[in-house]
Amino acid sequence: MTPRFEKIAIIGLGLLGASVARAARRADVVECIAAASRRRGPMETALAAGIVDEIGGCEEVVRGADLVIVCSPIGVMAQLLERASPGFRPDALVTDVGSVKGPLADQIPAILPEGVEYIGSHPMAGSHERGAEHGRADLFEGAPCVLTPRVDTKGSSLARLSDFWQELGARVVIRTPEEHDVDVAWVSHVPHVVAFAFAHAFQEAPQRASELAGSGFRDFTRIGRSDSEMWSEILNANRKSLAGPLQAFGQSLAQLGAALEAGEVETHEEFLAQARQALERSATPSISSGAQRAPRLEEARSGGENPEISVGMVPANPRSVENDS
């Protein structure tokens, strides 16, 4: 099979960038992989290891690339794309792997030359490790990858990007940028805020307390160990969509706290039962529910533009993965 892309350019060679390179190479979806990075070391290592075929500056690596994937921190994406801009092929497709999509969808298209299209991606995969040396070809296997087309996105471009991520093993989910930001606020950003707040409060616990910690404590606090610089940026970028879910959590907490303080056992037992039910309703979607929705993307794949894509999903491998920002 001929690889789907002639050349992909990866801008930013950290954990995600290096994983995209390794996974794309393994899946044999591209002939040439080029990478630009702030630091020379990781680029040279990746080149020497055959993970990438070309290295260089932003403008240089995007030359001739039909797919450009920005894997830098979200705060510098626009700046890097501006720098790359003169090098773009007129029909290039640009995506990124950032954890917040609304602000990028507002910002990036205006930077790109006429004809160059942007669709956001958010592979919900990661690690506590940072850096290209931790990149893994299997990082995206079974991970949800959210694509965020806008109303003027070409269906054929969306289908092409969806194929790319599926080849890398991801389970593609379609959202508008705004829906994405609300959804990740619920399933990832609020949990992180809460875990960070708990961990911060834990400074006041007696030092001996952690001797009693078991697996429940470790699982609950795991995301509280995430990188503070990266997460501070993510939470700040999504603070608009975060506000509602965070307020809802605060209200639930106040309600449970009041019932506990008052010793209203029936009230808090009912609260706990509702909480459990909410999680049970939210269990991982089945293949069948995804398959029902897949035709919407099939329309896109057949070349129609502006398909109904507000909530669509193409299931791939539903098994669980290391995750998530």
Added chain:
Amino acid sequence: MTPRFEKIAIIGLGLLGASVARAARRADVVECIAAASRRRGPMETALAAGIVDEIGGCEEVVRGADLVIVCSPIGVMAQLLERASPGFRPDALVTDVGSVKGPLADQIPAILPEGVEYIGSHPMAGSHERGAEHGRADLFEGAPCVLTPRVDTKGSSLARLSDFWQELGARVVIRTPEEHDVDVAWVSHVPHVVAFAFAHAFQEAPQRASELAGSGFRDFTRIGRSDSEMWSEILNANRKSLAGPLQAFGQSLAQLGAALEAGEVETHEEFLAQARQALERSATPSISSGAQRAPRLEEARSGGENPEISVGMVPANPRSVENDS
């Protein structure tokens, strides 16, 4: 080797009671295991399977037992011990597996006949499954088990109980009942309250949001699926010790929420870094730190009474376990 106990009586044959029976049998620490349970079915099944040797009512099963372990819900423990009271051997040692220790330490000794001693136990092990059929001989392996002697506890009794749990594979930690209740509020009860509150708020999330959930979401919410009846009782029983840690969490949350809302990136980045450090400081205690403390219990073992036991720890198998209430 002669088993350490002649007869243990298990009152309450759910997941924990059945696991104690299976683990004690496997470790060969007792000649005879007797069990009483509210429901006949599990008792008869356990008897038929050879997991226990005798079944009967509370008073009946404690006859001749040198160790009595109450494995019922905490709210009915006092009542069951009252019922058992006429059957006690004058030198019996009584313990329980409840998740809250202060109220039991106040309540139980007064119920027991002269000479019968009570020391609380809290094996931090469990499962989302309930019922004797889910009992496992290896449930306590590597799990912290907190013992809560009081100032008048005989050192020899504490050593005996500590040996018992270590034979079952647990890592014994010594606390006063009050210290225990504060420590579990921090490492288990507040995390449960927070996970329940988050799960409850999650009812307001768009239904599509859970399609984006990854392993971070699952780990963070796992304890929110715990049994509501049992947890409602635990939280209510420990509400006095829970108040402070819960308030500290609320303050941390408000502080982080305000910094996020105001877009004070430096402030929340610093907050996140402190959170991470607090968790890193609390990492699982090493064998060596435990070993330094072991001599305190050695004093107890050699027969001295009222050893300095406020913070002591006897490490066994430090590997992680399914847990925890």
